[in-house]
Amino acid sequence: MSGFPGGPYYGARPRSGRGASSPPPPGREGVSGACPGRGVGPQPGPGKMAAAAAAALGAEEPELCLELLPTDPLLLIFSFLDYQDLVSCSCVSRRLNQLSNHDPLWRRHCKKYWLLSEAEKTQKNKSWKTLFKDTYIDLGRYIQHYATLKKAWDDLERYLGQRCPRMIGSLKDSVEECELDAVEAQIGCKLPNDYRCSFRIHNGQKLVVPGLMGSMALSNHYRSEDLLDIDTAAGGFQQRQGLKQCLPLTFCIHTGLSQYMALESVEGRNKYEIFYQCPDQMARNPSAIDMFITGASYSEWFTSYVHNVVTGGYPIIRDQIFRYVHDKGCVATTGDITVSVSTSFLPELSSVHPPHYFFTYRIRIEMSKDALPEKTCQLDSRYWRITNAKGEIEEVQGPGVVGEFPILSPGRVYEYTSCTTFSTTSGYMEGHYTFHLLYYKDRIFNVAIPRFHMVCPTFKVSTTPRETSHDDCSVIEEDEEEDSTDSDDYEGPRLVNYSPAPSHCPRHT
Numbered sequence: 475m476s477g478f479p480g481g482p483y484y485g486a487r488p489r490s491g492r493g494a495s496s497p498p499p500p501g502r503e504g505v506s507g508a509c510p511g512r513g514v515g516p517q518p519g520p521g522k523m524a525a526a527a528a529a530a531l532g533a534e535e536p537e538l539c540l541e542l543l544p545t546d547p548l549l550l551i552f553s554f555l556d557y558q559d560l561v562s563c564s565c566v567s568r569r570l571n572q573l574s575n576h577d578p579l580w581r582r583h584c585k586k587y588w589l590l591s592e593a594e595k596t597q598k599n600k601s602w603k604t605l606f607k608d609t610y611i612d613l614g615r616y617i618q619h620y621a622t623l624k625k626a627w628d629d630l631e632r633y634l635g636q637r638c639p640r641m642i643g644s645l646k647d648s649v650e651e652c653e654l655d656a657v658e659a660q661i662g663c664k665l666p667n668d669y670r671c672s673f674r675i676h677n678g679q680k681l682v683v684p685g686l687m688g689s690m691a692l693s694n695h696y697r698s699e700d701l702l703d704i705d706t707a708a709g710g711f712q713q714r715q716g717l718k719q720c721l722p723l724t725f726c727i728h729t730g731l732s733q734y735m736a737l738e739s740v741e742g743r744n745k746y747e748i749f750y751q752c753p754d755q756m757a758r759n760p761s762a763i764d765m766f767i768t769g770a771s772y773s774e775w776f777t778s779y780v781h782n783v784v785t786g787g788y789p790i791i792r793d794q795i796f797r798y799v800h801d802k803g804c805v806a807t808t809g810d811i812t813v814s815v816s817t818s819f820l821p822e823l824s825s826v827h828p829p830h831y832f833f834t835y836r837i838r839i840e841m842s843k844d845a846l847p848e849k850t851c852q853l854d855s856r857y858w859r860i861t862n863a864k865g866e867i868e869e870v871q872g873p874g875v876v877g878e879f880p881i882l883s884p885g886r887v888y889e890y891t892s893c894t895t896f897s898t899t900s901g902y903m904e905g906h907y908t909f910h911l912l913y914y915k916d917r918i919f920n921v922a923i924p925r926f927h928m929v930c931p932t933f934k935v936s937t938t939p940r941e942t943s944h945d946d947c948s949v950i951e952e953d954e955e956e957d958s959t960d961s962d963d964y965e966g967p968r969l970v971n972y973s974p975a976p977s978h979c980p981r982h983t
Contacts, residue, residue, distance in 0.1 A: 688788065
């Protein structure tokens with residue numbers, strides 16, 4: 475590493491005028507170090523003394539030099555420098571080189587950039603500076619990304635180790651630089667540094683269920699995304715029109731769904747943007763592919779996902795990560811009963827053309843453990859008020875929820891999942907449940923369901939010519955007028971690659 479302390483510049487000679495003793499100021503050469511009148515040494519005459527005094531008054535002050543400072547203040551200044559500044563200081567003079575090698579200065583940089591601990595230092599029996607240098611030689615190109623991604627991986631492993639230990643076993647060991655270089659040569663594109671850095675920590679996971687990147691389940695639909703290893707990802711690299719120069723990051727073995735990363739700015743995509751593909755079902759051209767955007771870069775995409783997992787934003791259900799988003803304000807309490815809602819967008823069951831946006835929601839109904847036993851009650855019916863982005867309102871009533879009539883007693887929790895669709899990119903639902911008390915069956919009351927919003931992610935429309943026929947457009951326009959209602963009617967499996975879009979969706983989970 476050129477210029478690194480201990481490298482080619484170690485022990486460099488002082489620059490001219492640096493570190494050497496300065497000559498006496500002008501006018502001082504002939505002045506004795508003794509004070510006048512002390513009787514030591516020959517005393518100059520009055521004329522010479524006046525001339526010497528005048529010369530001294532007109533002399534310039536010595537240049538203030540950093541190297542003239544004592545050691546402790548210099549080390550304090552160095553403690554605020556970044557590693558690059560320390561390297562630069564080591565090339566200035568012999569003294570600054572020695573001070574920049576002061577080992578405690580490198581402790582902060584080892585922890586900041588490489589997350590190295592005291593235990594690792596003790597185990598490797600190396601100085602902090604040597605540890606920093608050795609790690610830099612191996613991972614220096616990733617120094618702006620390594621700490622962020624390593625912390626995300628460590629947090630994820632720690633969290634899943636307690637809650638989903640089986641998933642940890644599916645992670646693969648890191649890859650070497652030569653393997654990443656070989657993949658770049660194979661696909662003919664450069665991989666972003668943050669993506670490469672992540673694979674220097676873990677090479678994705680084995681193709682197993684459940685997938686590391688989250689799951690979603692309905693009565694007739696299941697998705698679980700694995701984080702692909704580098705070789706599998708390279709094998710799925712796309713060159714076809716519509717997905718040109720796109721690398722798959724995830725894969726679901728049940729649905730075939732993948733999230734892709736654009737390695738070049740082509741076909742309307744930004745470089746390194748991450749997205750779900752969404753075929754344009756109104757176009758005759760199979761290369762017309764719309765996109766639901768999930769990240770602007772690999773670092774943002776991965777770290778935001780990990781944050782949602784380790785903070786409990788995504789619940790762990792049956793040893794799987796479910797990608798439900800819960801708004802903390804989306805909670806309503808009526809008496810002793812609390813209702814909270816979390817939602818999720820399903821890209822594989824949605825389309826931009828025609829506009830058909832599929833959402834699932836998970837509702838938790840809980841009775842306080844402090845409630846009196848006589849408050850035990852049973853759910854009779856539900857009422858929904860559904861509003862799309864155009865302000866169009868639909869009201870739905872029905873018995874029970876998903877075919878059940880749950881009983882709530884003190885401390886009991888009941889959860890269920892259902893779904894809905896919109897022809898607009900967003901909408902919201904609210905309503906109430908009707909209960910009756912088991913001990914006093916004639917006492918009926920409503921429990922509020924908080925308003926919860928559903929918004930599809932940002933999407934981009936394909937730049938590929940669509941070649942849509944007039945007949946196709948007329949059929950789609952009729953379907954766009956309908957939004958799906960909340961219904962427990964079962965209608966069988968629905969796939970994303972069909973046309974036109976369905977006007978209803980499966981309801982029972």
